[in-house]
Amino acid sequence: MHVACVLVDHFPFRLEAARNPKLVKSRVIIYQHVGSRREVVDTSPSLTGVLPGTPLHEAQANCKDAILVEADSVRYKRVHEHILSRLGEWSPVVEPAQLGCAYVGLDGLETTYGTEERLIDALLRSIPRVLEPRLGISNGKFPAYAAALKATPGRAFKPPVPVKEFLSTFSVDYLPVPREIPIRLHSFGLHTIGDLAALPLGPLQAQFGPVGAKMWRLAQGIDDTPLAPLKPREEVTESLQFAIPTPVQGQILIAVESLLKRLLGRPDMRGRYARVCTLAGNIQDKPTWTRRIHFRPPLGDPRRGYFVIRSVLEGVTLPGPLEDISLTLGELTGESGKQGSLLADVRQRELIREAVAQLKVAQGHNPIYQVREVEPWSRIPERRAVLMPYEP
């Protein structure tokens, strides 16, 4: 399996620096609100020792001169998805990893693009140069990631085969395992991947279970984890820019009405209905404002959509004047009609199916479970049955 890892390290910082060039040479901490706490999301590369997830007050205590920037998570995610989409133009297999990182399957593409160099060049050009992307190429995801770490910005690196020796100097902190595992490895005196590779499989597996076996294989340079390609999400988006940034709800609602008519009037939306709509708007010097609204039943009529959105926005206070507004319709579905049935069973099934689909969209997963017998004969009560997501 031939895999490329595309990596933009310090992705949030690089996006903020692209928006505000004054940050490039400064010490910067990017933070977000998590409940009542504020914690670090990313820092400038010059600021070492401050890890994501650190409480902000702790980070500030160590770097009093750092500039604080509130994270614009919506924008980071949007740019990351745009990069994935660009990479998808070159390879049918793109697996997203964390922000600023993705794996691209390269098998069979040389015949399409001629040489590997042309393909590498195309992948690097998919990402804005200001983000300083790096590319690593190897026979597995983890070796490709390690190769990307070694690459210089704007270039690709392919380590020699076998990769075991190349990986041996990397710290165990880079292993794709739960965070507490490297801490335990360090306490055992195992600091590098080479230290792990020198051990036999048995003791590692006995100590760490399946994770130990996984770490041993990675340390030997074996990573046959298949790529899980991104599932395309069907969405349609329209946006418009305000002549003057506005906080006035009336103007925003006029814009929403116009966007809804445009979206639902598109030829590709004929006979299509949307279960969810996302409103987003840029606010100067503040993170992107966003609001997600669910429709039940799915939306096909712009007048009903306007009414629902208006009633949601009535209770909302915007954090600042909107410079622009975009409306995205997602979770598109086919015609949603209420076909009456003479059979009560069929009617009930259809109602349940619709309710489950709506809940999946609202909650991001199916919250309805059913009991399924597994070992009804077991003497251990909790082994007899399990809860499984209910699929109508």
Place this chain on the structure above:
Amino acid sequence: MVKDTGAQGSSDALRALSLPVPLPVKADGQGNPVTVQLKGRWLKVESMADRWRIDDEWWRSEPVSRLYYDCMVDQGLKVTVFHDLVAGQWFLQKA
């Protein structure tokens, strides 16, 4: 209750049912429960309806060895508790 549609599920979405819950219990000299703590209240075990032991999964690194008690507490409330003989802890067995 809905009919089982027979649709295939995925094993990573399974959730356990009736998992035992750790329970504070005071036992007498013979190891029988005397009082149990439910919802923050200590309740006296008024009588014991049944008692049984299961020993299973001996091949695993953590075998199952439990002494079960069906107890009547607090004006007719029935609870099933067990003493985990491996971990040395008491649990409430949910129905």
